[in-house]
Amino acid sequence: MIQAQNLTLTYPDGTVSINDITFSLEEGEDTALIGANGAGKSTLLLGLAGVLTAPEGALFIRGISCVKKNLSLIRRELGLVFQNPDDQLFMATIREDLEFGPANYGIQKEETQKRIEEVLSRLGMEGLQEKTAQKLSGGEKRLAAIATVLVMEPSIMLLDEPSSFLDPANRRNLIRLLSGLPQTKLIATHDLDLALELCPRVILLKAGRILADGKGEELLRDENLLQSCGLELPLSLAGTKGKCIKK
C-alpha cells in the first residue's frame, strides 16, 4: 500500500527531516511509528500525504507515484488525522466539517449524508452533528477529527499522536475504535502501550532515519534500544526484563 525507497523529506528552509529511509506497508499491516520528539514521525506522515515539499526518492501510495499531479488521488486514499483536532475542525459545525472532504471530491449530497450517518453511528456521535467544535470535549473532538477522515473512506489511515489530549477512558474508547477500523493504519505515537496493543509492527525513528523495524512484541521489549532513542519500555511491560534485539 505504501512503498518508500530512499525517501528524503526536506523542509522549505533546507532542513532535512527524513533522511534516506526505505520501508513498505502492506494492506492490513497496522504499524506504529515511534521515536523521540523531533525524530521525524509527524514529518513522515505529512510527507506521505504530499503536504510538504516534493520528496526525494521514490514514494508510491497504492501504486500511485507521489508527484504533484497525483496528489488529489493520493489524498483520497490516505486519511491523515492531525495531532491537534482543533487544526482539523475548522468549519462552523461538525456536520459542515464532515461534508467538507466529500464535497471537495464532488460526491453527491445523498451519498455524503449516507456516509456521515454511517460514520457517526459507528463512532457513537449521532448527537454532535450540529455542535461547534468549541463546545466539544477533548475526546469528542478527537472522535470528530477521525470522523472527518473516515467519511472520505480512505484505504489507509495516518494518525498523528491519536491518544494525546485524551483522558484514560477516552483513550480506551479510541483504542477500541481503532482496532475495529478496517483501514490499514500507520500511527505515529509516544504512547507505546497503544502501539503494543494496536500494531503488530513497529518502526523506530531516530533523527530522521529508521533505527529499527520489526515486530512490536519484540521491539518494544528491547529496553536498551528504546533508551538509545530517548524512549522507555511501555508501562505495561515496565518491571519485566526485555530481550535485547538489535536490527
Added chain:
Amino acid sequence: MSSIQKVGREIYLMERLAQGTSALHCLHPRAKIVVTFCYLVAVVSFPRTEVLGLVSFFLYPAILIPVSETPWKPLFRRLLPALPFVALGGISNLLFDRTTLFFLWGVPVTSGMQACLSIIEKAGLSVMAVLLLAATTPLGELSREAKGMKFPGVLVDLVVLTCRYLGLLWEEGVTMYTAYLLRAPGEKGIRMRDAGPFLGNLLLRSISRAERVYRAMVCRGFAGEFGYCNSTPLKPGDLLFISAVPGVFTFFRLVNFPLLLGGIFV
C-alpha cells in the same frame, strides 16, 4: 469574563444565531439572498433626499427579527459601528447643500439635512437586512448559494476564509491573553511595553495555526476553492417568499405609504 473573551463571543454569535430553527431559518438560502438583494435595490433606489418613503422599509426588519427569534440587541450593536462612517458621508451634504426646504419649529430644514438623514436611513436599513441574512443563514450555505448564483468564487472564498481566520486569531489571542494575565496579577490589561511583542507573537502564532489548518484542508481535498454538496431544490414556501416579499418592496417603493397614511388622517 474578560473583554477579549467577550469579543470572541461576538465573533461566533452570528454563526450560533444562524443555526436557529425558526421559519425564516428554514427558508432556502437562495430565497433569502434574492429577497435581501431586492430589498437593497429598493432601498438604495430612492432619491437622495427621500426620507418618509423609506420609513415603510423599517417593517421588514421589524417583522423578521421576531419571526426569526433573533435578539435585536446584537444586531444593533453590529449596526452602530457603521453609522459614524455613514454620518461622515452625510455631513458633506449638510455643509454644501443648504437650500432651505421648510421650517420646523422655527429651525430651517435644508435639503442637505434631508439628504444626510436619507443616507443614514438607507445605510441602516441595508446593513440591518444583511445582518438579518447572516443571522438566519449559516455562512457555509450562503457561500454555497452565492457560488451557485455565479458570484465570483474567489471573492466568496476570500470572505469565508477571512471569517475563519478572524475566529482563529481570536482563539490564539484568548490563550495568550489568559497566560499573560495569570503571570501579571493586578494588571487589568496588556501593558503598553508588552503590546508590541504580544501582537507580534499573536500574528506569528495565528499564521502557524493557519498553516496547520490549511494542511488539514489540503489533506481533505481542498484545492484552492471550497467545494460544496449540491443544493436542495426550492420549495413552494421559498418560491412564495421570493415572489411575494419583493412585490411588497415594489409597492412600498412606488407608493409613499407614510405620506398616504398622513394624507388620510390629516
